[in-house]
Amino acid sequence: MAKAQLMDFDEALEMFEPVMGFEVHVELNTKTKMFSPAANPAALENHGAAPNTLVAPVDMGLPGAMPVVNEEAIRSSISLGLALGCSIAPSSRFARKNYFYPDLGKNYQISQFDEPIAFEGSVEIELSDGTIIQLPIERAHMEEDAGKLTHMGGSTGRIQGAEYSLVDYNRAGVPLVEIVTKPIYGGEHRSPEIAKAYVSTIRDIVRSLGISEARMELGNLRCDANVSLRPRGAEKLGTRTETKNVNSMRSVERAVKYEIQRQAAILASGGTITQETRHWHEDTGTTSPGRPKSDADDYRYFPEPDLLPVAPSIELIDSLRAALPEPPVARRRRLKIAWDFTDLDFQSVVNGGVLAEVEATIDAGASPAAARKWWTGEITRIANAENREPSELVSPSHIAQLQELIDEGTLNDKLARQVLEGLIAGEGTPQEIVDARGLAVVSDDGPLIAAIDEALQSQPDVLAKIRDGKVQAAGAVIGAVMKAMRGQADAARVRELVLERAAG
Amino acid sequence: MSDLIKLSAAELAGKLAAGEVSSVEATTAHLERIRAVDGEIHAFLHVNEAALEAAADIDRRRAAGEKLGPVAGVPLAIKDVLVTTDMPSTSGSRILEGYMSPFDATVVANARAAGLIPLGKTNMDEFAMGSSTEHSAYGPTHNPWHLDRVPGGSGGGSAAAVAAFEAPLALGSDTGGSIRQPAHMTGTVGVKPTYGGVSRYGAIALASSLDQVGPVTRTVLDAGLLHDVIAGHDVRDSTSLVEAWPSFADAAREGARGDVLKGLRVGVVRELPEAGFQPGVASSFRNALNKLEQLGAEIVEVSAPHFEHGVAAYYLILPAEASSNLAKFDSVRFGMRVDVPGGTVEDVMAATRDAGFGDEVKRRIILGTYALSAGYYDAYYGSAQKVRTLIQQDFDAAFSSVDVIATPTAPTTAFRLGEQLEDPLQMYLNDVATIPANLAGIPGISIPSGLAEEDGLPVGIQFLAPAREDARLYRVGAAMEAALVAEWGGPLWDRAPVLGGAR
Amino acid sequence: MSEITPELVHHLGVLARIQLSADEVERLTDQLDAIVDNVAKVSQVATAEVPAMSHPIALQNVYRPDVPEAVLTPAQALQNAPDAAEGRFRVTAILGEEQ
């Protein structure tokens, strides 16, 4: 496929006004699925289940099976709707969205169509310079996820050229809330950043509600980004594209920017935009055309006859409202004060997308300064190098445990970085890695003294200098000892002992 | 033929409880009867190899002093629309040939728990689409009253099995009359319960908002006994009603005493005039009404102005819901798969569904797809759902002045095999009197009212009651039955022709 | 008369994933035309003020507690599969993309 022409971003913004819209699918982490009592693979405890082990008859569309709504999923959806500032419908209902696809056991998706559970809200997001803006929410509705296809043969993993596909229905029926924004105007140069901040805010909200694991890399949070351009001064909206399944916050930002540049180049050269879905390619940072909209997109929605209206009581809504956590922007304000961070330090946490991780690490016992240092430092460095999200690499509780090992003197900074590598490699808890790799600082003076004595003996001139009071000469001996101990010694203690032994 | 097969389920249950007969004996008698006559009738698609083991188990438990339910040990035929773990479940379709369900339908589980002995699975129109059982992919069922005639449908297999003494009890499903219309055509009793009164879990869905599972028997009391087994709330069916039901068998026993008819107000629907029915059907109905009047009932004309739109609404709602319910038959997880060399999965699905579905199923899926498609929904499916509201309002108004409504169950007696096969619209009219109950969710019963003079074939009278008043139908039905049997000097089936040689 | 054409019937076959032959399309066109003419009158009685009924017996808020239950074993899940590999259902190549 020919590489798409791109217009310079600033130039594109001079000629066109970008309009965005987002559909974010949130996988709820209820214990069971939306319509069946099968264990929910989007709940932490069920990650990595073998194929087709978490399926009830209704998830596979077996003859005679019927759906029954999970009450907890209703509660989670109402909470999310309220957190998005939405009104909760006094009565909403499910519909069938009919289309054939092998990952859809019944060949219809049970979703909410004309009567969503939550509608008309707005969400406050904060940009990197601290600017706060409101984004309009059109609706949030409940639905079920589809199964998973693996394409085999041909260019592996791609649908094109695959010889056959394998279907696993574990994910079929996972509870989803789909959050749909209204068109977002006025984003201008900041559109890509707004996109990223929006998804990050949704992630913060669902995490603070505890209703989703919200791990984008696992597909718990999936973003479809709609982008259209209209010439400056034009009333009419341009034709939009829908970039599907953008699965990291960085990618959302990049995909929006890419689509603005791509569409601008086409429009400026007199071309037209095709209304289509597009696929985001993480590796190349580009989108490619997918399925065009066609008249086969006739989903023949009708009210799901096997399910009944959802009519939450005022009391239920009020009690869920009372239990809402504070909104992300307010929470940031509070945390900045609680942690006593400078503006700069706090922005580095927020902009690094690691606020939740830092908070969780502090909650797990680390000091604010140490938590910030880990997440904005070493972990972010590795994440950037590997083109992944910091949160994917390691858990906050492990970082807190790692820091504790440093604080109690078991590890020095250098060893701690090795333990971090082990954590990222999934080798276990920090203590397990220390034990398995034999990384602990040698705290027993015996081996240290032996190594020091040997170093002093082999460097009599240095010994003489130290005895002459030239204490800085000790550095050479300390270095040799640390090397002999393969780094597993506390440098400060070695220094103390060197001076002691040299003194005789 | 063994006398055991001529017993009603209630009589057989009495003998089982008294230890006069064992379940193995009763089950053996019915299996032998199936062997003897089902070649002619073709009521069964599958006969349960393990029936005698289940019967022996009941006998053992009874001998051990276990307290068993009132119908324990009585054989039961099961419409193939209901999924079973130990027998194939095909819903009369080639696309599900050999399909083994990993779970039992709730009603089947209830039946097993009650000690009923599953004899096998009965024939039906493919996916319950039809009124003659000729649309079964496995060949038609023949009416025991006249082998050249249809037994009605879609549950012709269950009705014929009961009429031919192959089973004392059968389960059916009724979406637009599939229990009641075959009862009418075979001289048996069929009940469509209030929507939600019996679990639909494990009934292969045709039209979810219309389908109800119910009993198919030879007597009203037997229907009540089976209804008592299958009624009740099921957490697996969201539309299932939570209320506790009274005993329908008790209601039937109470009704059989007859005094329930004194002062009973029976509505007849002005919009279902006699002219719409075969003369012998109309006169049988008139005779039944006269009998009711003689016994103290008052016949009151009621108006149901929207009934005339019932068939139209039904033939939009049913295909629409069916087109969605039948989408699951796609060759991926179960059922038939047609090989399409070099074809994509889309090609395989489309070829499988073309080969696996019969003409009537395809016709209705295409119609339903049309009724739901963008631009037509409001005019068709949406309008049809409004007609339901209007019909429900008609019933509400009628039931404010009468206790039950009576109609002939169907316009004609059993027609000849093949007679209506090429004319779907004519076939659809068979359900004109039964459809309104499904649209409104109310219960209905069909019991034999006699034989049509012109052809000597059975005719049924249908009673309808307000939603949740199923027990009222058992009281009235049993009273009507007792009066008619007394008039005839014995049950209607005494006049049925002999099958399979000696009887 | 209604608007059923062979093209429409063919399109409905695509939506319903049924590979209709030319013969079938022709036959269905005539039959559907007659049926639709017959049923279309529902829109005349169904005026705007009449509420549509999706369930004959009105219920609401029917829920299941969020408690896992034993579900299908992998063997049960796959027992009717026309084709399977690696614990999953196997299908031939997929042309179109998901919705």
Ligand SMILES: [Mg+2]
């Ligand atoms: Mg969407």
Ligand SMILES: [Zn+2]
């Ligand atoms: Zn969605």
